Amino acid sequence: MPPMFGHSFSCNEISRLVSRLQDAPPSSWERVKLRLHLTFCVACRRFDAQMRVLRDAMRLYRS
Amino acid sequence: MHPPGFAADLEGHRAYLMRVARLQLRDDAQAEDVVQETLIAALAGAGFSGKSSLKTWLTGILKHKIVDAIRRKQREPIAVSGFGDLGDELDIEDFDAMFDRTGHWSPPPADWGNPEEALGRRQFVEIVDFCLERLPPNTARVFMMREVLELETAEICKELSITPNNLWVILYRARMALRQCLEQNWFAADASRRGAAGPGTPATP
Numbered sequence: 001m002p003p004m005f006g007h008s009f010s011c012n013e014i015s016r017l018v019s020r021l022q023d024a025p026p027s028s029w030e031r032v033k034l035r036l037h038l039t040f041c042v043a044c045r046r047f048d049a050q051m052r053v054l055r056d057a058m059r060l061y062r063s
Numbered sequence: 064m065h066p067p068g069f070a071a072d073l074e075g076h077r078a079y080l081m082r083v084a085r086l087q088l089r090d091d092a093q094a095e096d097v098v099q100e101t102l103i104a105a106l107a108g109a110g111f112s113g114k115s116s117l118k119t120w121l122t123g124i125l126k127h128k129i130v131d132a133i134r135r136k137q138r139e140p141i142a143v144s145g146f147g148d149l150g151d152e153l154d155i156e157d158f159d160a161m162f163d164r165t166g167h168w169s170p171p172p173a174d175w176g177n178p179e180e181a182l183g184r185r186q187f188v189e190i191v192d193f194c195l196e197r198l199p200p201n202t203a204r205v206f207m208m209r210e211v212l213e214l215e216t217a218e219i220c221k222e223l224s225i226t227p228n229n230l231w232v233i234l235y236r237a238r239m240a241l242r243q244c245l246e247q248n249w250f251a252a253d254a255s256r257r258g259a260a261g262p263g264t265p266a267t268p
Binding site: 047 | 118161167172174175178181188210213239245246
C-alpha cells in the first residue's frame with residue numbers, strides 16, 4: 001500500500017487485523033479496509049491464506 | 064454399551080490429553096487428575112456417538128475439566144494460576160521486526176504451494192507440534208486455549224483476567240511465530256522437495 005493511505009493501512013496493521021478476525025467479528029469499516037488492502041497486496045494475501053492453513057492445521061491437531 | 068477395546072482406545076489418547084492438560088495447568092499432579100477424571104467420565108458416559116473423532120470428543124470433556132480446575136485454582140489466594148509472567152511474554156519478541164519502517168513485510172510471507180497436501184500428511188502434525196513446543200509457555204497456553212480447547216475469547220479473558228486487547232496481541236504473536244516456524248520447517252523444505260534437484264530428493268538409481 002502506498003504510504004498516503006496512512007499507518008492503519010500498513011501490512012503490519014493489516015496482519016493484526018487478519019489475526020483478530022479469527023477471534024472477533026470486524027467492524028464494517030475494517031471489512032472494507034481489509035478487502036481493499038488484500039486486493040492490492042500479494043504478501044498480505046499470502047499471510048491471510050497461511051492463517052487459514054494454520055487454523056486447519058490446529059483442527060487436524062485436535063481431531 | 065461401548066464397543067470392545069473402547070477402554071484401550073481411550074488409553075491411547077492419554078499422552079495427548081496429558082500434554083494439553085500439563086500446558087494449561089502447569090502442575091503435573093493436577094494435570095493427571097483432570098486427565099483421569101476425563102477418562103473416567105468418558106468410560107462412564109454414553110455420550111460418544113461416533114459423529115466426531117474419539118480424540119475430539121475427549122478434548123471436549125477435558126476442556127470442561129480444565130476450566131473447572133482453573134476456576135478452583137483462582138479461588139486459592141496464592142499464585143494466581145501461575146500467570147504472573149504473561150506480561151513479560153507480551154514484551155518480548157516484537158513481531159514489528161517482521162516489517163520495515165514503512166510497515167511493509169520484510170521478508171514477505173512465502174507462497175505455501177499446496178497446503179492441502181501438507182494437511183494430509185502425518186509428519187505435518189509432528190511439525191505443528193514441534194512449532195507449538197517452541198512458543199513461549201504462556202503464549203502457547205493461551206493459543207491452545209483458543210485453538211485446541213476452543214474456548215470463546217470472552218471465556219479466556221475471564222478465566223485469565225486479561226483484556227480482549229491483551230488476548231489479541233498474544234494470539235497474534237502466537238500465530239506469527241507459528242507461521243514463521245511452519246514456513247521454515249515445512250514449507251521451505253516442501254518447496255525444495257518439489258524442485259527437481261532439491262536436497263531432499265532421493266537419488267534415483
